[in-house]
Amino acid sequence: PALARGYHEKVISHYEKPRNVGSLPKNAPDVGTGLVGAPACGDVMKLQIRVDDNGIISDVKFKTFGCGSAIASSSYMTERVKGLSLEDAEKIKNTEIAKELCLPPVKLHCSMLAEDAIRSAIRDYRTKRSQLSNPKKSGF
Numbered sequence: 001p002a003l004a005r006g007y008h009e010k011v012i013s014h015y016e017k018p019r020n021v022g023s024l025p026k027n028a029p030d031v032g033t034g035l036v037g038a039p040a041c042g043d044v045m046k047l048q049i050r051v052d053d054n055g056i057i058s059d060v061k062f063k064t065f066g067c068g069s070a071i072a073s074s075s076y077m078t079e080r081v082k083g084l085s086l087e088d089a090e091k092i093k094n095t096e097i098a099k100e101l102c103l104p105p106v107k108l109h110c111s112m113l114a115e116d117a118i119r120s121a122i123r124d125y126r127t128k129r130s131q132l133s134n135p136k137k138s139g140f
């Protein structure tokens, strides 16, 4: 049992006890929301970030309506990006997630959802910020 602890259990726990499940207030000015779907299977992932004044991700929540690998991928992603700058968070590749979670090739698209979702959340946050600083352009 002592030998069995460690990496394998860390991976399994993302499947059995996903971290950071939930929602952040979509309309808050410091929250970015990414909502993406996988055409291959129809699974959907929502990932939200809260960004502090220094551009650091201070909170992350997800809701995934999809397979176990997609849920584990989003759980992994939330832990991975918390405390990162937006620039560092958008560099995370699905291949890293797939490797960490030991996803088989047929499940690669599940980890792709998590990569798409964090990028989409970052994009949403930046769009929101630029609209807030240029209210005339966005028609507010």
Ligand code: FES
Binding pocket: 007, 008, 009, 011, 012, 101, 102
């Ligand atoms: Fe269990 Fe890879 S961590 S199979």
Ligand code: FES
Binding pocket: 038, 040, 041, 042, 043, 066, 067, 068, 069, 070, 107, 109, 110, 113
């Ligand atoms: Fe499509 Fe996992 S089977 S996201």
